[in-house]
Amino acid sequence: MSSKIRFSVLLMAALFISGCAWTPHSVDLQPQVGVAQSSVGASTRLYMRFVDERDDMIVGHRAVGQDGAKITAEQLPSVVEARLREGETSKGYTLVPSQEGSDASVIFRLRSFKLGIERGFWSGGQNVAAALSVDARRASKDYSNVYRHESEKRIQVIPDGHEIDQVMTAALSEILSKALSDGNLDLFLTGKSLTSDSDTTPTL
Numbered sequence: 001m002s003s004k005i006r007f008s009v010l011l012m013a014a015l016f017i018s019g020c021a022w023t024p025h026s027v028d029l030q031p032q033v034g035v036a037q038s039s040v041g042a043s044t045r046l047y048m049r050f051v052d053e054r055d056d057m058i059v060g061h062r063a064v065g066q067d068g069a070k071i072t073a074e075q076l077p078s079v080v081e082a083r084l085r086e087g088e089t090s091k092g093y094t095l096v097p098s099q100e101g102s103d104a105s106v107i108f109r110l111r112s113f114k115l116g117i118e119r120g121f122w123s124g125g126q127n128v129a130a131a132l133s134v135d136a137r138r139a140s141k142d143y144s145n146v147y148r149h150e151s152e153k154r155i156q157v158i159p160d161g162h163e164i165d166q167v168m169t170a171a172l173s174e175i176l177s178k179a180l181s182d183g184n185l186d187l188f189l190t191g192k193s194l195t196s197d198s199d200t201t202p203t204l
Contacts, residue, residue, distance in 0.1 A: 021063040021158050027073040028165045031173040033083050035180040041093030044190050047102040048088060048095055050081040053109045059168065060115035062158060064124065071115060071164060080132075080176070084108055087180035093189070104138035104189045108179065111146070115168060117158060126153045130171040132179055136188055143188040147178035 062068035088095060096102050111131040118125040128151045136143040149171040159167070179185075187193035 021068040023062070024069040025062060025071050025161045025164055027059060027071060027076070027168045029073060029075060029079050029169050029172055030165075031079065031083055031169055031176055033087055033173060033176045033180060035087045035090060035177065037090045039092040040186050041088065041091045041190060044093050045096045045101065045103045046088060046093040046189060047097075047099045047105040048085065049105075049107045050077070050084060051107060051109045052077045052080075053111055054113060059113060061117070062164075064117050064119045068117075068158075073113065073168070076113060076172075077110070080108075080110055080172070083176050084179070087176070091180070091186065103191070104136060106134060106136040106185075106189065109133045109135070113168070113171070115164065117155075123154045123156055124158075126155045126159060126167070127151070128167050128171050130168075130175050132175040134179060134182070134185060136185060138189060138191060141188075143185060145179075145182060145185065147175045147182070149174040 057072070059071040059073050061070060085095060099105050109132070111133055112129055114127075114129045116125075116127040116129075118127065128149065130149040131146060133146045134144060151167070151171070153167075184193070
């Protein structure tokens with residue numbers, strides 16, 4: 001066996017053994033959303049819904065590909081909805097329980113929240129992807145957008161639970177901040193700018 005192949009085998013063995021790869025992990029999410037309190041939504045009655053539309057509730061696995069223990073995030077839907085409601089309220093919107101009597105409505109949909117570990121020759125890859133979409137409606141007009149986080153990092157060892165919490169919290173913080181700081185969405189919801197979804201450019 002050549003030295004390069006031997007090194008690769010030893011590296012991948014280290015990736016599997018380290019980081020408690022066979023211990024299930026539930027992500028502890030503490031997102032920080034950078035939205036300043038304002039009155040942008042003052043006098044707007046907003047009906048807001050959140051829907052978890054991920055095609056897989058598993059965040060990822062603690063080793064390469066589908067190997068290793070599962071990574072889950074049971075608190076994710078409740079954390080996302082709570083942060084979104086807090087954010088809209090901090091901008092002055094009055095959240096109402098139904099569409100009847102509302103000035104505008106908005107549906108946030110969690111599309112993706114994933115952590116993947118891939119095999120490499122000299123190192124492994126840690127890939128994180130998250131996506132949150134919005135569909136809004138006011139006065140028979142529609143607005144839509146998608147807020148994304150994507151990152152890739154070369155790694156020598158499998159991330160431990162604390163590192164997993166950090167990278168997934170950062171991903172969630174970014175998509176929430178993008179959604180709540182979307183000025184075009186605020187203009188639409190408050191009736192200051194009515195556009196159709198065909199006029200909307202997704203936020204990457």
